[in-house]
Amino acid sequence: MSESTNQDQASKGEVHLVHLYPRQMSIYGDLGNTRAMAARLRWHGYTPVVHDHHPGAQWPEQAHLVLGGGGQDSGQVRVQEDLDAQADRLRELANDGVPMLMICGMYQLMGKAFITVEGKRLPGLGILDVTTQGNATRMIGPVVLETEFGTVVGYENHSGSTVLGEGQAAFGKVLHGNGNNPEDGDEGARTNNVIGSYLHGPILPANPALADSLLEIAAIRATGSWLPNEIDDSIATQAHQRQVTRLTDR
Amino acid sequence: MDLLTQVRTSAAIAVGKAARTASRLRGGGSALPGLVTEKVDPRILAHTLGELAHGVVVVSGTNGKTTTTKMLVAVLRAHGLSVFTNPTGSNFTRGVISSMLGEVGLSGRLKADVAVVELDEAHSLKFAQVVKPTHSLLLNVARDQLDRFAEIDHTAQLLASLAEQTHGSVVLNADDAFIARIADVVQPGVGIEWFAVDPEIADQLPAIQEDDVRFSDPADAPTLGPAAGLLHPHDAKSFTIRYPGGSNVGPLELRQRGLAAMINSTAATTMARVLLDERFVPATAQMALERVNPPFGRGEVIDAGGCPLELVLVKNPAGFTVALGTYGNEPVASMVAINDNYADGRDVSWLYDVSFESLRSRGVALTSGVRAYDMALRLQYDDVQVDRVEPDLDEALDSFLAAHQGEPTRIFCTYTAMMHLRRRLSTKFDLARFGEDPENE
Numbered sequence: 217m218s219e220s221t222n223q224d225q226a227s228k229g230e231v232h233l234v235h236l237y238p239r240q241m242s243i244y245g246d247l248g249n250t251r252a253m254a255a256r257l258r259w260h261g262y263t264p265v266v267h268d269h270h271p272g273a274q275w276p277e278q279a280h281l282v283l284g285g286g287g288q289d290s291g292q293v294r295v296q297e298d299l300d301a302q303a304d305r306l307r308e309l310a311n312d313g314v315p316m317l318m319i320c321g322m323y324q325l326m327g328k329a330f331i332t333v334e335g336k337r338l339p340g341l342g343i344l345d346v347t348t349q350g351n352a353t354r355m356i357g358p359v360v361l362e363t364e365f366g367t368v369v370g371y372e373n374h375s376g377s378t379v380l381g382e383g384q385a386a387f388g389k390v391l392h393g394n395g396n397n398p399e400d401g402d403e404g405a406r407t408n409n410v411i412g413s414y415l416h417g418p419i420l421p422a423n424p425a426l427a428d429s430l431l432e433i434a435a436i437r438a439t440g441s442w443l444p445n446e447i448d449d450s451i452a453t454q455a456h457q458r459q460v461t462r463l464t465d466r
Numbered sequence: 467m468d469l470l471t472q473v474r475t476s477a478a479i480a481v482g483k484a485a486r487t488a489s490r491l492r493g494g495g496s497a498l499p500g501l502v503t504e505k506v507d508p509r510i511l512a513h514t515l516g517e518l519a520h521g522v523v524v525v526s527g528t529n530g531k532t533t534t535t536k537m538l539v540a541v542l543r544a545h546g547l548s549v550f551t552n553p554t555g556s557n558f559t560r561g562v563i564s565s566m567l568g569e570v571g572l573s574g575r576l577k578a579d580v581a582v583v584e585l586d587e588a589h590s591l592k593f594a595q596v597v598k599p600t601h602s603l604l605l606n607v608a609r610d611q612l613d614r615f616a617e618i619d620h621t622a623q624l625l626a627s628l629a630e631q632t633h634g635s636v637v638l639n640a641d642d643a644f645i646a647r648i649a650d651v652v653q654p655g656v657g658i659e660w661f662a663v664d665p666e667i668a669d670q671l672p673a674i675q676e677d678d679v680r681f682s683d684p685a686d687a688p689t690l691g692p693a694a695g696l697l698h699p700h701d702a703k704s705f706t707i708r709y710p711g712g713s714n715v716g717p718l719e720l721r722q723r724g725l726a727a728m729i730n731s732t733a734a735t736t737m738a739r740v741l742l743d744e745r746f747v748p749a750t751a752q753m754a755l756e757r758v759n760p761p762f763g764r765g766e767v768i769d770a771g772g773c774p775l776e777l778v779l780v781k782n783p784a785g786f787t788v789a790l791g792t793y794g795n796e797p798v799a800s801m802v803a804i805n806d807n808y809a810d811g812r813d814v815s816w817l818y819d820v821s822f823e824s825l826r827s828r829g830v831a832l833t834s835g836v837r838a839y840d841m842a843l844r845l846q847y848d849d850v851q852v853d854r855v856e857p858d859l860d861e862a863l864d865s866f867l868a869a870h871q872g873e874p875t876r877i878f879c880t881y882t883a884m885m886h887l888r889r890r891l892s893t894k895f896d897l898a899r900f901g902e903d904p905e906n907e
Binding site for chain 1: 618619812813814815816817818819837839840842843844846847852855857
């Protein structure tokens with residue numbers, strides 16, 4: 217579609233995306249988030265540069281947006297060592313305002329700690345003030361949220377029950393589904409431009425307003441400005457609105 | 467069976483048979499008679515299946531169960547065995563009992579030499595709690611319905627546990643790291659046989675196989691003995707199932723297209739050899755395989771008013787990727803129908819783990835189903851042109867066929883969308899219904 221509209225014009229600049237552990241931590245289609253961001257950057261006239269960051273690899277020289285997905289427990293174990301090695305860098309980038317979107321397993325690892333079913337406490341990066349308790353039962357199903365980016369739709373599938381620390385902002389309020397846990401109606405967490413969420417879907421193609429909000433911050437960091445093109449999101453809007461209506465009668 | 471057990475079994479079967487008659491009259495579902503029978507005698511399956519001369523074979527894994535079961539049954543029947551099997555879709559112990567009710571006397575004796583049952587990973591374990599399988603044929607582990615099984619590692623664990631409870635032989639896929647590792651857990655004395663693809667085409671495998679990220683090193687390749695079945699393709703259609711110890715099957719061609727069907731036939735044939743031992747006749751197996759029709763909706767070709775319509779079931783990334791690989795180089799007018807009911811998998815995220823670039827040259831005429839717009843959106847991100855989005859399946863099918871009269875067509879669909887479309891197509895074109903397979907047309 218809009219891909220070709222700007223082919224003849226000069227690129228508005230390179231924007232570097234880093235996808236953390238695509239092999240181990242992207243089991244529910246979360247790679248779709250990275251694909252969607254790369255495509256939308258092209259549609260907006262920018263040049264996306266995607267860095268797949270694998271465990272043990274060197275960190276790329278530039279990172280304007282960092283994405284991470286959900287994995288299995290075994291996948292989380294496999295990335296732990298590299299995540300420890302990158303911890304200071306990721307905390308620094310987060311403090312500096314780099315936008316990050318961390319889904320499910322990576323959301324949990326961004327938190328203060330994960331407490332296993334057996335009661336063992338595994339420390340996280342502490343970028344988000346959240347603590348996750350391992351559970352025997354899973355929270356599975358479609359989700360609708362109210363967020364500052366408008367309604368957000370997605371699909372949750374997690375056994376961890378997450379609780380926000382005092383003063384920690386949620387990503388959204390649950391209109392349908394569980395969210396962080398079955399009790400408090402919060403979903404995800406947000407600090408600076410770091411968003412953690414349980415929502416697959418994948419979340420970015422299903423919610424273009426959220427996608428473009430993150431791209432705006434990334435593009436400004438990369439090029440000094442955000443000059444978006446008009447994108448025809450009518451299909452995405454239909455898909456999105458149908459889920460909202462179906463699940464919440466809105 | 468002691469007398470009391472016998473009475474209970476007979477009572478259960480009588481009740482079940484009555485329910486079966488009643489539900490047939492109503493035209494109702496197939497699981498209810500099994501349910502009431504199971505209520506009266508929870509161990510009914512152990513009583514009826516436990517005494518078969520050639521044992522009980524369970525076929526499980528993520529992809530290809532239905533096709534493989536059908537092929538294995540065909541090969542065994544061609545060798546003169548009387549085979550009990552569960553029809554497609556009755557993928558539960560109750561479904562197995564329901565199908566048994568038609569073939570069993572009140573004594574509980576089943577007139578069969580062997581039972582071959584297709585069960586999904588979770589139900590195969592429930593089944594094994596009642597009937598210990600003599601043989602298990604384990605195909606593959608892939609992402610499928612994670613909303614039910616939660617994690618691939620968990621799915622692999624279910625199959626390992628099935629293998630542990632098998633007391634005769636297991637036949638395993640040497641190319642699937644999850645399945646290959648199961649060899650480590652089978653009981654001492656239980657036979658292990660392998661099937662695999664020829665190294666020549668091994669480069670086609672990564673796209674259809676999951677990475678096992680549980681271990682940092684790749685699994686040690688299992689040692690394939692003289693009775694291992696090796697798929698050796700000659701071209702897109704013709705292949706030989708090679709046995710290093712002799713008695714190859716083929717060259718042959720299947721009615722179902724694609725690499726996945728060839729792999730399934732290699733799995734089925736290798737299990738048949740294990741079961742039949744010296745009675746196995748390669749030429750008989752070949753003839754049987756060549757006559758197997760694709761199961762409904764699995765690459766089935768429907769005569770839609772004089773033009774072929776291919777109905778292709780897609781239910782997970784590996785399956786969709788294989789289907790696109792199989793059909794991608796012969797582009798025809800295509801429709802994609804995605805539902806998100808429980809049987810389809812309620813999470814549609816998996817569509818983003820499939821690459822749709824092979825549809826780019828021809829585009830997609832229509833997307834349909836409950837998640838029609840999500841599918842169109844997915845295609846948009848792969849730069850595949852979509853002409854129309856119509857969530858209503860009937861409306862979509864009618865206008866798709868009307869717009870492409872006189873040319874071949876293809877529909878990729880999830881399970882409940884396939885069932886719906888298949889029903890409408892069978893009314894429209896007077897096709898055989900589910901359960902009536904014109905096996906030897």
